[in-house]
Amino acid sequence: MELQGNIQSTMMTRHQKAEIMIAGEQLRLRLHDSKLIKDRRHHLRTYPNCFVAQELIDWLIAHKEVPDRETAVPLMQHLMDHDIIHHVCDKWPVFKDAQYLYRFRKDDGTFPFNIEVKIFMRGQRLYEHLITSKDSILQLRQEKGVAYDRSFPGYMLIDWLLQNGEIESRRQGLDLCKALLEHGIIQHVSLKHHFFDSGLLYQFCINFRWRRRLSELLHETENEEVECITHQSQEDQAGSPFTMHKTSPPEGNSDFLSVQPTLDGRCGSLTHQQHSSRGYPLTASLTVALAVRCNPTSVLKRRVTCEELLSPGAPYVKRVLTILGDALGWGFVVRGKSPCYVQAVDPASPAAAAGIKVRQFVCRVNGCSVLHLDYRTLSKVVMTGPRVVTLEVMEPLD
Structure with missing residues (x-):
């Protein structure tokens, strides 16, 4: 029971990290579209792809992402603590509601690409490719009389990876798919099997396109007790x-x-x-x-x-x-x-x-x-x- 609890805790932590990364990336893309991220000059030096903290908070309130500035500051601090954004000179570890310049680490190449992050981003890229493919392998299929939407056989994913130049051999594809499953990107439809190069069905267990609400990030990672309000x-x-x-x-x-x-x-x-x-x-x-x-x-x-x-x-x-x-x-x-x-x-x-x-x-x-x-x-x-x-x-x- 203790081992199972540790595994579930690890999976929850990975899901929380995934949610933060996805929400941060979605915010980054939206800020680029809004032209809030751009090259800015400060003290005779130009800083590329950065934003002003006060302008960002104004934008978050205007787009109803946060109710007030007091909520926005700890939210952005949360992104700083998870290496999503940082001060352009890395002088300030604390996010301040001021005319300070900050940048997304993905925009300046300082994002910490460890093994877990690399696998996550690989899975996100594969998901986007598969979901937009004209003849996608993600289809309604059955396993043991049960229908599963957007599922795929293990062997078919490896075939697709080979055909699209993502891997060089089936062995390499098997290792990649096992890593995707171990890091909570894909799963067996009934959670009963690890990944096999076979007809067993699997699904993506993260919807990368689902819009994340920024203010939720703060609450989901806080160590709060769940209170049940009962009605007798x-x-x-x-x-x-x-x-x-x-x-x-x-x-x-x-x-x-x-x-x-x-x-x-x-x-x-x-x-x-x-x-x-x-x-x-x-x-x-x-x-x-x-x-x-x-x-x-x-x-x-x-x-x-x-x-x-x-x-x-x-x-x-x-x-x-x-x-x-x-x-x-x-x-x-x-x-x-x-x-x-x-x-x-x-x-x-x-x-x-x-x-x-x-x-x-x-x-x-x-x-x-x-x-x-x-x-x-x-x-x-x-x-x-x-x-x-x-x-x-x-x-x-x-």
Whole structure:
């Protein structure tokens, strides 16, 4: 258990580093497009590709990346601490809201390209090439009767690498793909295998194109405890639903509605603050909010046991789905225990985009069995894990 915890901790750290690198690169490109990064002259010397700290903070506030200057300064300090930006003369290790010149290390060639960074950037470049390729190998495929979107067989990726001059031999390609998997760039669709030059299916587990919200970087790497705000409704707490969201909706001005039972007994849809993945909220606390103010009728037609789900020939199909959470979390509601099931899904959420549906039973989270857990324990597993959540679910055939 301790070894598994260490592995998960290492993967979380790598995902956090990846998120910071991607967010920094996205910011760099946006600042170049806005002409905020340019050659500037100071004390009779010209500094290429730099920006003024005060101008950058003005830009962040104007583009609603941060609510105020007090938030912007520690955010940029965070990027400095991770070697994304630096003072042009490396004199000031502290970011200051002043007329100081700073530069992205990628613009002046001082970025620390260690092995981990090189593999990450190689994976990002391959992802961009594959996702934009006309006849991309990233397609909907099946493995053991389960369909996986944007997946590829291991041998086919090595073939593609050879055809595009990325590697010189299959052995070199195998080593590269193993490194990509070990560093959390790709993964086996069900997390059961390492990389093999075979027909086993793999997927990219980082969406490099997904827009990162800058202010989230500060909260995701802080050592904060996850607080669960519970709502006491009935004694049957095992059936109380919860929403997997990281931010509490502001009172009196919330786009997130409670779950309400409809005429056919299902839960009504949840509005996942549809601007969250596009306009981005201004805050992102690590608090699980129970937005539900009622205990709605279960969407299940009847009680289902774990033994029934696992029995041979049971009328259920297994699916493995990967959810990339946004600023508010994942956007689905779970209830029950042993097994837990999906009670409701916000149609505008990452969960819906990944294929999460009501009445699905949650069997595994990030490769760990959760079939016999209650919703409280399951919530802790999800909330304390990485932003990218891989769920193994079982859904009725009808």
